[in-house]
């Protein structure tokens with residue numbers, strides 16, 4: 001019997017398994033991940049998990065019964081250490097092996113680590129897994145936690161800043177670029193969001209370089225900036241981006257370049273090996289150039305594309321990339337990819353507080369961004385057109 005093995009049981013891997021079955025795939029499916037928990041959603045880890053008094057529970061991607069009912073062998077707490085492409089086998093960390101006919105790499109990404117003096121001090125946090133979020137939640141609740149410093153004004157950093165300021169902390173966000181969310185949103189949206197968070201009490205320091213950390217014993221007590229400024233800190237969250245988990249693919253000789261390189265069917269340089277989600281980089285018809293997109297929507301879309309290719313089904317119709325964020329009462333939503341635009345139209349209202357931004361390249365609507373306008377999403381999604389059509 002044909003066997004598809006999926007390495008990584010996050011949202012990409014789990015959706016690939018589910019879509020293979022939905023497409024009528026009759027072979028064996030092994031869904032393998034190194035984490036202990038039932039596959040769970042990451043977005044709540046920087047939102048609901050950091051708020052409220054009740055002990056948070058993981059949000060499962062599918063209930064356990066789903067895997068049993070669909071004959072998907074879910075293997076948890078199992079790490080894969082090698083792919084043998086010649087023998088078509090993968091090796092687990094305990095030395096056991098299993099064979100595959102088709103392999104899907106859904107290995108995700110890992111937080112980029114700080115590389116400055118004092119980066120290993122206690123009190124410096126990263127956020128990716130359940131345990132990270134539980135640790136951050138507990139640290140924020142500590143009686144001695146007053147001054148919170150967020151390094152990196154990306155989406156995750158701003159979400160943690162929102163949760164911390166809601167808890168009455170003194171919050172400073174330090175960013176090396178000139179504005180927040182510079183990688184994923186237009187200045188119109190980031191200015192709106194930054195102003196709202198500033199009004200809520202968050203202090204922003206832009207164009208600042210981290211020089212190192214001040215210590216009180218083994219604990220952090222300050223963040224030292226390149227210009228000589230010292231920012232008091234009881235807790236630091238580093239949200240400085242993520243690097244794709246490509247070590248297995250690289251060691252197996254698959255082509256990698258800031259992600260595992262894939263074609264439009266999510267095939268790697270080995271036609272029987274696919275890569276999807278945060279670890280994959282390839283074309284996206286909504287923007288020129290190769291892209292690696294770190295969103296839930298992208299992980300699900302790419303899982304569907306790979307599953308269609310494996311089942312010899314037609315590639316799903318393209319839909320614009322999208323992401324959302326919850327920031328201090330603001331529902332931020334983006335459609336398309338905010339790159340390659342030359343015209344910005346933005347409409348803001350104060351009461352109710354809302355924003356709609358259109359990013360255009362000539363006549364083409366490239367991307368939209370909204371704050372507090374969820375009802376506009378389906379209309380806007382239809383208006384966005386691809387940058388290029390990929391040959392079928």
Ligand code: FAD
Nearest residue numbers: 008010011012033034042043080107108277278294295296
């Ligand atoms: P992952 O979720 O990282 O899953 C990969 C899995 O593979 C991991 O469990 C990993 O441990 C496992 N693995 C890796 N290597 C091996 C190996 N060798 N052997 C076994 N297992 C292995 N996106 C949004 O669109 N909206 C949001 O609001 C949002 N909020 C977020 C908040 C946080 C805190 C984080 C961290 C991310 C957020 N994202 C959000 C991004 C989104 O969660 C990711 O894009 C998505 O989880 C990617 O899914 P994935 O399956 O590709 O990777």
